[in-house]
Amino acid sequence: MPETPQDAAPGGGRVDLRADCGNCFGLCCVALPFSASADFAVSKDAGDPCANLQSDFRCGIHTRLRQQGFSGCTVYDCFGAGQQVSQITFGGRDWRAAPQTAQQMYEVFPVMRQLHELLWYLTEALTLRPARPLHSELRRALGETERLTRLSPDSLVELDVAAHRDDVNALLLRASELVRATVRRKKKNRRGADLIGAALKGADLQGANLRGAYLIAADLTGADLRLADLIGADLRDASLAGADLTESFFLTQAQLNAAKGDAGTKLPPTLTRPSHWSP
Known part of the structure; x- marks a missing residue:
């Protein structure tokens, strides 16, 4: 992509x-x-x-x-x-x-x-x-x-x-x-949504609009976030363990640094795995 x-x-x-x-x-x-x-x-x-x-x-x-x-x-x-x-x-x-x-x-x-x-x-x-x-x-x-x-x-x-x-x-x-639009199925629109602490483990969020969403402490373990727009999403203390963000876009290093992930979290090639994440 x-x-x-x-x-x-x-x-x-x-x-x-x-x-x-x-x-x-x-x-x-x-x-x-x-x-x-x-x-x-x-x-x-x-x-x-x-x-x-x-x-x-x-x-x-x-x-x-x-x-x-x-x-x-x-x-x-x-x-x-x-x-x-x-x-x-x-x-x-x-x-x-x-x-x-x-x-x-x-x-x-x-x-x-x-x-x-x-x-x-x-x-x-x-x-x-x-x-x-x-x-x-x-x-x-x-x-x-x-x-x-x-x-x-x-x-x-x-x-x-x-x-x-x-x-x-x-x-x-x-x-x-x-x-x-390249994701051919119905996509979730969560722009600016209050998803604080939301249970989204394993959620299919491929192609989702998560612009400005409040995902503080949300459980995104194993979630599919490929091709999701994450501009301005608040990921503080969100669990990204095992999540797939490989083709997510408008994601920044600061957002990752504020979240929690592990060795199984898949990242875009332009970003690096924070040192404080779990092994």
């Missing part, structure tokens, strides 16, 4: 859309707020550096985040926005050495993160053979989104990113419909 990214997308794939913490100024650790909860051991306001952030912008407990109560950090993905803002938008000037840039950098980061997430989905859409009739539109949307990532900090702060997301999402939905 999928083509290789090199065949379909500008730039030869999604390398630049993966977080490169070594070239980022720890932006997710300072720009974003979090509250003490099951995901975070303490609370932190936006703009305040996390107490675990070191002088080299690395996390001091990176290898022990889950054990130290910071599992929320392990499921966050900036899609490469951190290094884009740090090295391109602000030209390598970090917020410690140039504190006058700090506030604007913190405001730009979440905007850039949204743009990079859209780049991820658009790039993936261009690998989906059934979506070929939309490739010209997808390429235009990809090019426009890439152009927006190169805007100045002032322009990025003023950007109506929500409007751009709406436009891109409408196009991605059309691509999804073409892909899921």
Whole structure:
């Protein structure tokens, strides 16, 4: 079903859309707020550096985040926005050495993160053979989104990113419909559905629309999720043991990191098995 990214997308794939913490100024650790909860051991306001952030912008407990109560950090993905803002938008000037840039950098980061997430989905859409009739539109949307990532900090702060997301999402939905139409039987529409804790063990969800579905702690053990659209689905603590996600699409690494799986879980080739999953 999928083509290789090199065949379909500008730039030869999604390398630049993966977080490169070594070239980022720890932006997710300072720009974003979090509250003490099951995901975070303490609370932190936006703009305040996390107490675990070191002088080299690395996390001091990176290898022990889950054990130290910071599992929320392990499921966050900036899609490469951190290094884009740090090295391109602000030209390598970090917020410690140039504190006058700090506030604007913190405001730009979440905007850039949204743009990079859209780049991820658009790039993936261009690998989906059934979506070929939309490739010209997808390429235009990809090019426009890439152009927006190169805007100045002032322009990025003023950007109506929500409007751009709406436009891109409408196009991605059309691509999804073409892909899921290849499943010849009746398909389940669970878009935005409340499936928290749902008993879906062994469920046939092939070609299902699960966009934005709440699947928190759902039992998807052994479920067939091939060709299912999982964009925005909340998979926190969902059991994916033995589930087949090989041809599911618009699935991200962050979603997998938030879920529970095992060695029997079948994944798309572009994603990796989280290290905390059961053997």
